Amino acid sequence: MTDTTTPLIELRGITKRFGGVTALNDVSLSILPGEIHCLAGENGSGKSTIIKVISGVYHPDAGEILIDGKPAGTLDPVKSTAAGIQVIYQDFSLFPTLSVAENLTLNSFLREGAAIVDRARGRRMAAEVLERLGVTLPLDAAVETLPTSGRQLVAIARAVLADARLIIMDEPTTALTGREVERLFRITRDLQAHGIAVLFVSHKMREMLDLSERLTVFRNGRKVAEGPIADFDEAAITRAMTGRDLEATRFDTPPRTADAPRIEFRNVSVPGELNDISLSIWPGEVVGVSGLIGSGRTELALTAFGMKPGFSGQILLDGQPVNPRSVDQAIRAGIAYVPEDRLSEGLFLPRSISDNSIAASIGRFVSGPWLDRRAAAQATRDMFDRMAIAAPSPAVPVATLSGGNQQRVVIGRWLMTGAKVLILNGPTVGVDVGSKATIHAIIHRMAREEGLAVLMISDDVPELVANCGRVVTMQHGAITGELQGAALTEDALNDSIRLNPGVTA
Known part of the structure; x- marks a missing residue:
């Protein structure tokens, strides 16, 4: 019988620094076997860092990690995976040109050290794990042809096939429709019924309240709240995440004064x-x-x-x-259009905020072969202030910004076109x-x-x-x-x- 009182994984006093920046400051977190635990916090709060500590990608500068109540020593990705910890990142980390069945079973064959891939056995394994999850996917279809929700299901099924005991889902509903979110929740509860714990990382408060049993909130690298989900409502979560009360605002529609x-x-x-x-x-x-x-x-x-x-x-x-x-x-x-996927369609990530800002209105600043850099810089600074972008200066790469600030750059770029x-x-x-x-x-x-x-x-x-x-x-x-x-x-x-x-x- 599974011991549900001893944490599957426990982190005690974890601190992680990057140069002069403290990403995690004396953070403790425990996850019980078979529980659905939500981790919340604004961008930059430390959520991604703690995921990488649990998965062995980052080594903490201080603190202790225990698995099944025993000190785990220094975790690395191999030891973390062997302990049954699987992370499903937002990009899913799949092989886009390989089939569904191949993506599901490749890691299993690698762990076995198989010299030859038994494709028939692989298809059976893939079919069985999908049936266990209650989903249907075309086994021979290339993963790149699947919608986002389909790729996510492949990533979850692959984790289950790897004998996962804890599955960490990093912002799993970002690109899903309402119906797809409902299906993900059903699958998550089914995982729980099979004794698999889920750490659900999100900033969507209604999803936290609907799905999780326990909630932990990070802010500025510290744990600021933790407890049973029944102890929280949307206002309490918002206050913990931001450090202030954000009133629910319903914006008024202005009267029509134009002729058309x-x-x-x-x-x-x-x-x-x-x-x-x-x-x-x-x-x-x-x-x-x-x-x-x-x-x-x-x-x-x-x-x-x-x-x-x-x-x-x-x-x-x-x-x-x-x-x-x-x-x-x-x-x-x-007419201006801000696309849904700012990372692949809306931004030039390695380029600066300034370069991204003038991309749609560059004609305003060009005379013959020359770019009026002074005018472009002034227009960018005006947009920078107008959109309340939190960054040291417009010269920093847009890839270094949080999701919210990146979105403000995209919107501000189009407003610069008039x-x-x-x-x-x-x-x-x-x-x-x-x-x-x-x-x-x-x-x-x-x-x-x-x-x-x-x-x-x-x-x-x-x-x-x-x-x-x-x-x-x-x-x-x-x-x-x-x-x-x-x-x-x-x-x-x-x-x-x-x-x-x-x-x-």
């Missing part, structure tokens, strides 16, 4: 993607779009941004047809609660002061309800409903999405 909508879609269609879309957004207004992957929400954004040149119908700005057929036309018309319309696809994906509140406030200030029209696409229902005067729902490329005013509640929006479930990828 800032942007208007009239009967816009894209073969196989959009079907007769009509939608208007007025100056200063924030309108939300909700719907699962495949519903057409991203296709609507890309059409407005000139990336679907074959569309029919009309797109108007301030009452005048613009009908952008290229990205350049859209930018010149005053945009009239800002399309935000997942505006706070991977952003902690403090930065999320700041980004929302900035968006509304710009909308109110500059007459910006904002189209906000999000899976985060509370985010849509708090920020949007209206939210439209989409399914199969068509608008299926609209909620506004007092009718726009979280329950009503969730019900609308369920009634119009769209297509999950």
Whole structure:
């Protein structure tokens, strides 16, 4: 019988320094066999560092690690894995060109020291572990062809196949739809039923409250709160994570004073993607779009941004047809688009904040073959202050910033173009609660002061309800409903999405 009173892993007084920076300061943490334990904290709080200490990637400068109540000595990745500890990082660490079955079983064959891979046995092993998890995946499909949720399932199944006793999930719901999150939670509880502990690392408070049994909160490298999940609510978690109270704000929609909508879609269609879309957004207004992957929400954004040149119908700005057929036309018309994946689509990570900031408006600073560096630097400094970016200077690489500050750079870049319309696809994906509140406030200030029209696409229902005067729902490329005013509640929006479930990828 499994001893559920002795921690599977226990960290006592862990301190970790990088040069003059203390990433972890006298941190203690224990995880019991078969428990679902949530680790919360803002970006930079020490969550990633503690994961790497547990997995043996980092060696602490002080403190002790015990496994099953016995001192573990100096952990390295091999010893950590042998103890049954598996980490599922946000990139999943899979081989994209190998099949599902190969990704699942390769490590098993390597541990066995097999000289020849028994493919038939590998397929049986893969099929058995997927059946155990209650999921179906094509065994012969290359992992790179799977959606994010499918790749995540492969990573979880691989950990189970490696006889995991503790699975650490690092921000596992960042790119998942609501339905996919529900499936992940079901699988997580099934892992628990089989005696596998889960350390669920997140900054999404509702997920913490729904899933975990115990919660630990880090702030600035210290443990600041810990206890049964029943001892917490959203306000208490927010206070522990940020050190201050963040009031739940619902932003007001300004009155309409313009003669025409800032942007208007009239009967816009894209073969196989959009079907007769009509939608208007007025100056200063924030309108939300909700719907699962495949519903057409991203296709609507890309059409407005000139990336679907074959569309029919009309797109108007301030009452005048613009009908952008290229990205350049859209930018010149005053339409800006912040993509959902800022890391692969929105930023030049090795480059500085300055270089990233002027990328979309560089024409303003170029005369002949020359770049007016003084004007570009001044514009960047203005944006830097306007977006409240926390960094030593605009010269630092954007890769060194937290997720929230990176997102502010992307949004600020587009505001530097003088945009009239800002399309935000997942505006706070991977952003902690403090930065999320700041980004929302900035968006509304710009909308109110500059007459910006904002189209906000999000899976985060509370985010849509708090920020949007209206939210439209989409399914199969068509608008299926609209909620506004007092009718726009979280329950009503969730019900609308369920009634119009769209297509999950």
